[in-house]
Amino acid sequence: IKMRNHTTVTEFILLGIPETEGLDTVLFFLFLSLYLCTLLGNVLILTAIISSSRLHTPMYFFLGNLSTFDLGFSSTTVPKMLLYLSGQSQGISFQGCVSQVFFYHFLGCTECFLYTVMACDRFVAICYPLRYMVIMNRRVCPILATGTWTGGCVHAIILTSLTFQLPYCDSNQVGYYFCDIPAVLPLACGDIALAQRVGFTNVGLLSLVCFFLILVSYTRIGISVSKIRSAEGRQRAFSTCSAHLTAILCAYGPVIIIYLQPNPSALLGAIIQIVNNLVTPTLNPLIYSLRNKDVKSALWNIFHKRVS
16 A cells, blocks of 8 residues: 555656765766777777778777677767766656666677676687687687677676666655666665675676686686797786786776775765766776787778778
8 A cells, every 4th residue: 555655766866976075077077088999999909900900800809899798888888978077957767777688798798708808818828828829719709799698698687677677756866877787776765685695796796707717717827828938928928918917907906996995985986987987998998909910901901091
């Protein structure tokens, strides 16, 4: 009987980044600049990989997947944030909120799987160089890539369906700058215990397993590199992995920092999410293009042909 007196929520209001009142214009131009850099950098890497036959190798195939992920991940939350920072409505439809939660967790889980697959690729390249092209052949790479995206999709469907099968009524103010499960769940009228438990277990376990596999891969790589006699060989092996390691630190570092805090503040949580959603996708093209002669050469050839 009580439920009949409640108003079903059809729209959520995003309250924005905590403790940033009066900074909307500054944040708008800062985030717009980062977003444009993300789009430009990742489109350039994708163009280089597609157009250069030298880059049609497993490593660059997965790098192309990472660039596609970065484009999607930043576009899940940033455009709506830029809209309300520019003075537009802070409202987001119920369906729009569902979409944000789904794509945020779909792409976030895909990122975990993708970094793990890239670590395995580097492991095979360093530890089994003579068999590399046999193991990472043209059939295996698309299967692994499809697996990462499918796994992310299944993960997101489970979390999104658990979150939004609950009734939402009366309160519709999301105390955050986008729809995420910890921000939306407290607004539900039903029992949120199951959704919270499954969400924490799912996200926590997946991240832990992926991070453990990456750690194991790089431990084995480190042992193999230490056995290489020539300094030049060690340097070449190290440069092959350094870009990927840097990207992993950028992706996992902010998350580790926030979860080590006993009582993380809302502002710190928002800053960490912004680093994940906007800064890391901006840095990835710089990490891979500036440290990689093949990518720089492919981009130079593209621009040279256009100018000619």
